[in-house]
Amino acid sequence: GNSVTQMEGPVTLSEEAFLTINCTYTATGYPSLFWYVQYPGEGLQLLLKATKADDKGSNKGFEATYRKETTSFHLEKGSVQVSDSAVYFCALSSSDTGRRALTFGSGTRLQVQP
Amino acid sequence: DGGITQSPKYLFRKEGQNVTLSCEQNLNHDAMYWYRQDPGQGLRLIYYSQIVNDFQKGDIAEGYSVSREKKESFPLTVTSAQKNPTAFYLCASSIRGAGAFFGQGTRLTVV
Numbered sequence: 001g002n003s004v005t006q007m008e009g010p011v012t013l014s015e016e017a018f019l020t021i022n023c024t025y026t027a028t029g030y031p032s033l034f035w036y037v038q039y040p041g042e043g044l045q046l047l048l049k050a051t052k053a054d055d056k057g058s059n060k061g062f063e064a065t066y067r068k069e070t071t072s073f074h075l076e077k078g079s080v081q082v083s084d085s086a087v088y089f090c091a092l093s094s095s096d097t098g099r100r101a102l103t104f105g106s107g108t109r110l111q112v113q114p
Numbered sequence: 115d116g117g118i119t120q121s122p123k124y125l126f127r128k129e130g131q132n133v134t135l136s137c138e139q140n141l142n143h144d145a146m147y148w149y150r151q152d153p154g155q156g157l158r159l160i161y162y163s164q165i166v167n168d169f170q171k172g173d174i175a176e177g178y179s180v181s182r183e184k185k186e187s188f189p190l191t192v193t194s195a196q197k198n199p200t201a202f203y204l205c206a207s208s209i210r211g212a213g214a215f216f217g218q219g220t221r222l223t224v225v
Contacts, residue, residue, distance in 0.1 A: 004156075034213050043120075043204055043216035044157075089156060093213070101147050101172065102206075102214055104156040 002027045006090050006105035013112050019077040021108045023064075023090035026071065031094040033057075033066050033073040034102065038087045047075075047088070080112045116141045120205050120217035126225045127192065127199060135190045135220045137205035146188040147214065150174060151202040160203075163188055192222065200224050 007022040025031065032051045036044040048057035053068035062077045073090060090105040118139045127133045139146065145164050149157040159172030163182040177196025182188055188207075192199045202221050206214040 032213070036216075041219075041221075043118075043218045044206075046213045046215065049213050101159050101162045102157075104149075106156040107154075 002031070002092060002094055002103040004090050004092055004103055004105035006088075006108050009087075009107075009109040011108060011110050013080055013110070015082055015112055015114050016079045017112075019075070019080045019084075019110065021075040021088055021090075021110070023073045023075065023105060024071050025073065025090070025092050027092055027094045027103075029094050031092040033064070034091045034093070035062070035064055035073070035075050036089040036091060036104075038089065038107070040086075044089060080110070082112045082114055085110055085112045118205060118207055118215055118217035120203075120220050122220060123218065125220055125222045127222060128225060130194045132191055132193050133222065135192070135203055135205075135222070137188045137190065137217060138186055139188075139207045139215075140186060141207055141209075141215060142185070143207035143209050143215075144185070145208045146182070147206045147208070148172075148178070148180065148188070148190045149204045149206065151204060151219075157204065160190065 003026045005024050034049045035047040037047045038044050048059040050057040050066035056065045064073050064075045087107045087109045089107045091102040121136045147162045148160040151157050158174050161180045163169035179191045204219045205217045208214040
């Protein structure tokens, strides 16, 4: 079946540091890959996506590249801000099983200190 | 503005009581989903619906029920058979290839 593995948190960084959150996946077929962000007490917001190998998704300074050869979709940002503190979820969607529901990783909490 | 609305934001349930969580969307999406989130964990799929009048069990459907009588609405009932219902419940909708859009969630607590 499909699965997503994320690095465990919390990840604690100083403002303006470089961010990497690792994500690897197992899936049948050719999944679409997503990063979502969740602020305390709220729902999830779509941050970026990639639908095929070598695609790069980007938004608000975050980016991730769909690497089929390493089954990875690592999230990066060159300079984090305090306002980026949140929980980040990697997810995939594959229609091979007949359902398009997202499969999520367990989430990685990011804490950015001023 | 288009979006997904969940209500209520907070819900308290007594032991042995059924409760229903509302989810409404005006995005004209065919597919809708219910997820459960426990503290420090990822999201687990409860039920999903790809089209009106049809729905399928997800990974943790026991103790839950749903209906999909209208495209815009996908209510979730947490029954007394669900022994550990305290959690954060998230509703989502999607259109093929665009990812899912989430509501703000309902926090259910057993009292």
